[in-house]
Amino acid sequence: MNDNNASPSPxxxxxxxxxxxxxxxxxxxxKKIYAxxxxxxxxxxxxxxxxxxxxxxxGLPWINWGExxxxxxxxxxxxxxxxxxxxxxxxxxxxxxLLMVSAYALFLFTAVAGRLWCGYACPQTVYSxxxxxxxxxxxxxxxxxxxxxxxxxxxAKALRKGGKHVAWVLLALWTGFTFVGYFxxxxxxxxxxxxxxxxxxxxxxxxxxxxxxxxxxxxxxxxICKYVCPYARFQSAMFDKDTLIITxxxxxxxxxxxxxxxxxxxxxxxxxxxxCGLCVQVCPTGIDIRKxxxxxxxxxxxxVDACDGVMDRMGYARGLVRYDTENGLAQHLSRxxxxxxxxxxxxxxxxxVLVIIxxxxxxxxxxxxxxxxxxxxxxxxxxxxxxxxxxxxxxxLQLMNATESVQSYAVSADGLPGLEMxxxxxxxxxxxxxxxxxxxxxxxxxxxxxxxxGAHEIHFTVERQSQAGDSSRSLREKSTFVLPR
Ligand code: SF4
Ligand code: SF4
Numbered sequence: 171m172n173d174n175n176a177s178p179s180p181x182x183x184x185x186x187x188x189x190x191x192x193x194x195x196x197x198x199x200x201k202k203i204y205a206x207x208x209x210x211x212x213x214x215x216x217x218x219x220x221x222x223x224x225x226x227x228x229g230l231p232w233i234n235w236g237e238x239x240x241x242x243x244x245x246x247x248x249x250x251x252x253x254x255x256x257x258x259x260x261x262x263x264x265x266x267x268l269l270m271v272s273a274y275a276l277f278l279f280t281a282v283a284g285r286l287w288c289g290y291a292c293p294q295t296v297y298s299x300x301x302x303x304x305x306x307x308x309x310x311x312x313x314x315x316x317x318x319x320x321x322x323x324x325x326a327k328a329l330r331k332g333g334k335h336v337a338w339v340l341l342a343l344w345t346g347f348t349f350v351g352y353f354x355x356x357x358x359x360x361x362x363x364x365x366x367x368x369x370x371x372x373x374x375x376x377x378x379x380x381x382x383x384x385x386x387x388x389x390x391x392x393x394i395c396k397y398v399c400p401y402a403r404f405q406s407a408m409f410d411k412d413t414l415i416i417t418x419x420x421x422x423x424x425x426x427x428x429x430x431x432x433x434x435x436x437x438x439x440x441x442x443x444x445x446c447g448l449c450v451q452v453c454p455t456g457i458d459i460r461k462x463x464x465x466x467x468x469x470x471x472x473x474v475d476a477c478d479g480v481m482d483r484m485g486y487a488r489g490l491v492r493y494d495t496e497n498g499l500a501q502h503l504s505r506x507x508x509x510x511x512x513x514x515x516x517x518x519x520x521x522x523v524l525v526i527i528x529x530x531x532x533x534x535x536x537x538x539x540x541x542x543x544x545x546x547x548x549x550x551x552x553x554x555x556x557x558x559x560x561x562x563x564x565x566x567l568q569l570m571n572a573t574e575s576v577q578s579y580a581v582s583a584d585g586l587p588g589l590e591m592x593x594x595x596x597x598x599x600x601x602x603x604x605x606x607x608x609x610x611x612x613x614x615x616x617x618x619x620x621x622x623x624g625a626h627e628i629h630f631t632v633e634r635q636s637q638a639g640d641s642s643r644s645l646r647e648k649s650t651f652v653l654p655r
Contacts, residue, residue, distance in 0.1 A: 206451040207452075216289070278520040280405055300387070308334040309334060353375075392455040452472040547566075562612045565611065577635075586628060593610065624652070627650060628651045629649070
């Protein structure tokens with residue numbers, strides 16, 4: 171029986187009406203960004219910061235302070251040298267303070283001027299800028315690079331691509347070497363590299379840091395900002411309508427459209443945007459600022475420079491794309507009015523906290539003791555009876571000289587009648603030297619008999635001796651003396 175004439179069942183009718191299934195990928199394939207080179211005043215600022223930060227990064231490890239490297243975080247000996255200061259792991263509080271200062275400074279700058287850090291000083295931006303410059307040297311600007319990528323492999327293409335990668339690898343290795351030079355004396359490190367005698371850990375870190383630089387600045391670029399950096403995610407929490415951001419003045423620019431330089435755009439019903447697309451072509455994250463503020467925007471102002479160039483060529487006023495605030499744009503505020511709005515509660519709170527922390531850290535560093543003492547009781551024996559019925563407790567003292575000269579220290583203790591310290595009471599430490607010493611304290615039998623058994627509070631006093639033999643500074647540390655039952 172031919173069932174072509176049979177009426178369709180409800181199930182098959184529903185199936186026919188259902189839309190065709192579609193497979194949607196949850197991962198968007200990356201579109202390679204060919205950022206165009208740009209010139210302009212903000213580009214000059216960015217390159218100034220590239221020079222300053224890189225001169226500091228590559229140059230600082232080579233500066234000496236007396237006999238040693240000025241900036242050295244020696245992990246093996248656990249000494250951290252910052253010019254004239256010597257820090258020990260016990261000074262970790264300063265690292266916490268530094269992190270707090272960095273965080274509050276970032277909050278403050280972000281609240282006032284948006285992603286200034288990202289656009290001008292972040293290592294990801296700076297290294298990407300340098301790597302892109304190398305890329306341009308070997309492969310040319312945007313259109314030349316696009317053409318080269320589309321072209322089949324040839325000797326010339328291999329030479330250009332190969333040259334770029336060799337330059338990138340050398341730059342990345344130099345960066346890795348410099349990074350390790352902050353933790354191992356860089357001159358020693360250079361000697362070891364020359365002699366092919368680099369240790370396994372140093373080799374690992376030079377290669378690891380170098381590889382991270384090569385990967386992040388050569389290939390990942392904007393993806394680090396978009397997908398890896400947490401700051402990109404939470405910076406919007408610090409923004410408000412008076413924060414300086416990169417904006418497109420849609421009121422002035424729209425309706426956009428191509429036109430000749432000679433015509434008056436108003437006569438054609440056009441705004442100032444010529445729809446040339448240059449602001450998109452120069453953007454290192456590949457976004458269109460004309461769509462409004464987007465989290466991908468790192469605030470580099472390349473689009474501002476590009477658009478200002480177009481405005482100059484067209485004979486229009488600069489600033490179609492510019493640094494402005496949301497309120498400034500909406501309410502047509504003057505620069506003076508915007509500047510007055512900088513002093514708002516959140517900015518004042520960030521500034522006050524920052525000033526307090528910086529003041530506290532500076533005072534603490536200025537007043538910090540030039541030596542440190544750690545005292546631990548000998549855990550092997552709490553107390554023991556020695557000659558003539560004296561009761562003895564043993565302690566381990568760690569003395570740390572936080573200066574760069576030889577120092578002598580006198581150790582004493584008090585807290586119980588007749589408490590005495592047999593043996594040497596003074597010691598000499600070399601520059602930045604730390605040493606553990608064993609110290610015994612004793613009380614006479616009369617004290618042991620007249621004092622109730624148990625732990626009693628005592629104090630150690632460590633006095634630094636000046637050259638003339640006078641004590642010039644002292645530290646008092648609490649400990650306990652145990653009397654047996
Ligand atoms: S939109 Fe402009 S400021 Fe933002 S990342 Fe792109 S070029 Fe830089
Ligand atoms: S560079 Fe300026 S004029 Fe050209 S498309 Fe962008 S906003 Fe419009």
